[in-house]
Amino acid sequence: MDSTAPLAYAQAHQDDFVHELETLLRIPSVSTDPDHADDVQAAADWLAEHFRALGVADVEVLPTDGHPVVYAAHHPHDDAPTVLVYGHYDVQPPDPLDEWDHPPFEPTRVNGDLVARGACDDKGQMLMHVKALEAYLKSDTTPPVNLTFLIEGEEEVGSQHLSEVLDTYADRLDADLVLVSDTSMLAEGQPTVVYGLRGLAYVELTMQGPNRDLHSGLYGGAVENPINALSQLLADLHDENHHVTIPGFYDDVRPLTDEERAAIADLPFDEAHWLDEIGLDTARTENGYSILEAISVRPTLDVNGIWGGYTGEGAKTVLPAAAHAKVSMRLVPDQEPEAIYDALEEALQSRVPDTMTLTVERLHGGQPVLVEPDQPIMQAAAAALNATFDREPVFVRHGGSIPIIAEFQQRLGLDSVLMGFGLESDAIHSPNEKFGLDRYAKGIETIIHYYPELAKRLA
Template sequence: MEKALAYAGTHFDDFVAQLQDLLRIPSISTDPDYRDEVRRAAGWLADHLETIGMAHTEVLDTAGHPVVYAEHVVDPARPTVLVYGHYDVQPPDPLALWTSPPFEPVIRDGVIYARGACDDKGQLFMHLKAAEAYLATGEGPPVNLKFLLEGEEESGSEHLPGFIEAHHERLAADIVLISDTDLFGPGIPSITYGLRGLAYLEVTLTGPNRDLHSGMYGGAVENPINALCRLIAGLHDADHRVTIPGFYDNVVPLTEEERATFRALPFDEQAWAKEVGLPATKTEKGYSVLEAISARPTLDVNGIWGGYTGKGAKTVLPAQAHAKISMRLVPDQRPEEIAEKARAYFEANCPPTMKLSFRYLHGGPGVLVDTHSPAMQAAARALKEVFGRDPFFIRSGGSIPVVSVFKKRLGLDSVLMGFGLTSDAIHSPNEHFGLDRFRQGIESIIRFQTHYARTR
């Protein structure tokens, strides 16, 4: 480990320059015009994995964008770590808000700015550099390494579950290691052990067969927008709890240990609210902000539309009203089951003057990982050595669908050891990644591999 750490320190400037080369490739998976660039990024990574000495590397086609796979088996008796990351990025729009071109990475005050700098090229590249640091010593990594780098995460990972199913034997491992999450705050090490799931749906109410003149029909025709607003307003009670019957049936209460961990986190609720321009917060009664945004289920309307919204006035009584609704779920809540309960709510409360259209668009289950497992404890030890303090085990309010796919298809838990910050502007103009965290990530991964190897 010491030789690998020394190598990483000596070659850090080279690592940064190589990352800049990767960031220059506009691998935007959601835009068909960039299909060739996504493939170019896959080829670049495959070439780089071969260059650093991985024993086997290949680019594997899917019905969408390719997957980069690599492996280096040092000893079948040692534990195997499957590293997951994604090399595709979000579109950079709006371009006018970038202070420098999104695919011409620049470094200012120790921070690298470019699309993908944090999400996820910068973070996945830490794993390549940690592997290189061990391979360059001539002894090889202390664990068997496998890399699964996809090019469709930002467009829904549509083909990844099928790929994992088709290649489950070669992807066999003991743990999945992912760096696509955040530290709790600057200099505050943390490991994510819980992710919320998701159920996403669209609801449409249809009244008359066309938009009507509100003066000629208003008063005798029920307005679909009015009706939909009433249905949506009824989705929460005065305590901000979701009113859908059975919504909380499978929700496991937080343990006192978990709630104590939330209370111990260095969180400033007032500063958090001020940063997003809120005069006050609103949570489910009895739960703190941190608990509410990461460990309790939610329901939110993401968009609502219908009728006339253009300039000036148009006194129309709309034929339809639409809403998109997302429900963040906790482990043991099944997305399809929750979606059906939501459907039942809307069907039971739809007025007889309306027709209801309900579509379940997509979703995925939440995940909890045992914080006492050997891999999680190895990660905790690695972070403590790098940051000089014990890491927090935290739950995230977001969803990483591939984590549940790994659990379902391969039976593997994931260690979510990310080094981003919520302030890194991922998916936004001026995305960035601190080079101090790039360095800390490489060192933490090097240390994790050694500590995890010692668990067997």
């Protein structure tokens, strides 16, 4: 299981790998915007053709009721572990455009980084896996494992149709594990394996008052303002200790052990640098928890957007008919999204003024995930990272959510290895998203190392 030839090929062709990533990044595959539906399809077609050009025979663009999924399989062995590689080719909208230093879909190299929408999340990290396979195939080296790729186009809108794909094509997705690169490292140069993800419950709220916008001089003082009322409801969702006040919100939270808290405290996390990166002097956490605990292992509730009334230039003295907000809740084991949805709605509806009505629309969510770090599939990842970085990796729980990871557990019975190469400073979902070209290269190298390490441990 010698990986010398694939590693040499990857090093010799790194410039080509970057050029191909730049080509993919130029496709504005924004999944949430119907105006970009053709671009999302174009990105899927580009990936499928890329697999075929590498010599992968079993390639298909699977249709869904939304955006397609790219399926590719290279199974050279009758008796070897099978890795299901998951990633996504869709991206977030680039707004606000005026905050980008360069056009978001014209990748630009800046100080060793590739700046573009999707550079890190997830086109760059996803394409590392395709390039690792290329390194094996083009160096006439047989990968020591079977590989199935499932690359979707709806991750940024909650993987709306991927569950159906998992059910419909379950016989073609038989595997020993799922391998994912869509997470970040704890710090620059610190290889990281993520063994837990927070879940998600996401809602949109509409507070409806009068049947139309009203003149604030003629009606103000007698008609309750929906923006005022909704703002008060939202403000009351936290207490002075930044503790969520929804009754029952913490009932099912699995307590952290002293050992877990000690392990988190020992991680090489620089709080001062973390604050400086985002332009803050102090943090605001749930009382008694460190920053790293607050962003990884504790549940949260945040208002992601709020609007209503007149927000244009100049003045318009309007008393709005309605106010709106989007609210996300990050969940931890053993919280259930549906139970949290119910608790939030009950808490809000009980305090709605009798002068208006509140609608709670459940947008999307996902279960929290934990994978035991001592499993062979996880220890193989640690060995592969160590081989690339010459540094022991750390195992961490991640504050973000990838809802489909829980679906892999529930529908296919597969644990996921989350081996990401992003950094928190890569500005995913923000202007000037970037991905370090050195990390792109190291990711490919690590994946090449991973396959023999996995085959050895699962033999």
